[in-house]
Amino acid sequence: MKVETVSIDKIKPYENNPRNNDDAVANSIKEFGWQQPIVVDNGRVIIAGHTRYKAAKKLGYKEVPIVVADNLTKEQVNAYRLADNKSGELATWDDDELQEWLIVLLVVKA
Template identity: 40%
Template sequence: MSLKIEYLPVDELVPYAKNARKHSGAQIEQVVASIQEFGFTNPVLIDENNILIAGHGRTQAAKIAGLSEIPVIRLSGLSEPQRKALRIADNQIPLNASWDMDLLMEEVQDLNLAEFDLELMGFDENMLETLLDADDEDPDLDDSAGKSNTGTDVKYLSIGKEKVPISEEEEARLINELKKYITKYGTNFGFATTLIKGV
């Protein structure tokens, strides 16, 4: 297999007809914003016939951003099964990584102090709130609810209008499960569904 880096007009790049990776409009907008802030930093992969192997979303975003040409890496000599597998692997393998949440929080908070636009990182609003909320690991826990019949302090988990009593052990387990979920998926979106399924 040979590898060659070059610049090609965006209009000469051919989308793969059976590309299984889907990009929402919102995600493409995030890529456009990233290109406008940082430039086109990640070349797309193409075959000998200019058919995209990886980078469909980046190519679409480049057109919206008004770029006339972008960097590409031309991969020659791959078999058709190799091209198919690479298209899938290029998208799937990064999903198998996870975050060190403590370090990620530090980095995001540093960027926030520098007044950098945090939306450029691609996290949803809920995830950003979690990353910026270092001192309050679960904002829905109400410490001011009162005392139990034995006189001990009681915390409550707020769910809509309901306040559910929660022990320190339950709180610790809940926070631990939330951290594991965020580490695995990179977001807290869907965590409640996981809890419900476990009931």
């Protein structure tokens, strides 16, 4: 996987993106920086990372990190768009482990 940094104007949102995203990711990028690139196809159309793209626009970024998924067929690109968005929704939480993590985070912030 090769991560490139490109002008934000060189990539395009997928016009049929069915997901409604909010801008909460902007706070994460401000706090932690870019930790996950935007995935695009050969035409530089976003496959995964629409929310990161919107956050970058909101924050005034001129450049963003991308990965070109040039090894996927058109059908795989469409399937990946869905899988990338849906897989997080299918996850569940271990409430006991989550509580421990939240306690640790609260103690560190204090």
